[in-house]
Amino acid sequence: MSDVEPGREEMELPAHEIVARAIVPRFPEATMKIDENPNGTTFDIYYGEKLLLSLNKRGARYFFPTRRKRMINWERVRPSGLSRVTEYILRDLAEADYQVFTATDREIRKRPFHISRFKRCPQCRGAGGIRIIVRSESIPDEDSQMYTAISRSVDLNGAEIKCTICNWIGVRGELLRRG
Numbered sequence: 001m002s003d004v005e006p007g008r009e010e011m012e013l014p015a016h017e018i019v020a021r022a023i024v025p026r027f028p029e030a031t032m033k034i035d036e037n038p039n040g041t042t043f044d045i046y047y048g049e050k051l052l053l054s055l056n057k058r059g060a061r062y063f064f065p066t067r068r069k070r071m072i073n074w075e076r077v078r079p080s081g082l083s084r085v086t087e088y089i090l091r092d093l094a095e096a097d098y099q100v101f102t103a104t105d106r107e108i109r110k111r112p113f114h115i116s117r118f119k120r121c122p123q124c125r126g127a128g129g130i131r132i133i134v135r136s137e138s139i140p141d142e143d144s145q146m147y148t149a150i151s152r153s154v155d156l157n158g159a160e161i162k163c164t165i166c167n168w169i170g171v172r173g174e175l176l177r178r179g
């Protein structure tokens with residue numbers, strides 16, 4: 001189920017089932033509920049009690065915050081494009097701080113954004129410790145120049161960056177300009 005071969009399975013399964021079954025193994029904390037109803041089968045993907053995605057024969061609807069549109073319609077996607085749609089959805093989940101993985105089992109990181117080296121922490125006025133927050137218990141060393149991990153159990157109140165020198169957290173707009 002986890003390694004659907006594109007081209008072969010796609011002939012047999014409807015789009016929503018292909019995409020739902022491709023997402024689940026790469027989002028280990030998710031659970032999928034399958035609802036058979038007269039209009040067809042609906043695949044609902046949950047994180048705990050929270051419904052994140054609902055996939056049916058018309059499309060995939062988002063219930064988590066994203067900058068992208070909230071609905072993907074299958075009629076606009078060619079069968080060969082379904083694996084790309086799967087990647088889009090996983091990327092959107094990563095941007096929303098859910099822990100999801102690439103097909104080769106690497107954690108998908110939020111897109112890095114540029115933090116000017118001329119910007120400083122508003123608390124300690126240091127410049128070298130600003131990192132992008134990812135919701136995780138830890139991150140590999142190779143990512144530590146760009147990211148810092150904060151457990152999902154900590155309320156960030158919208159913070160996106162952290163100063164690893166003094167532990168200040170906040171958003172880019174709060175950084176001070178050097179000088």
Ligand SMILES: [Zn+2]
Pocket residue numbers: 121122123124125126129163164165166167168
């Ligand atoms: Zn600081």
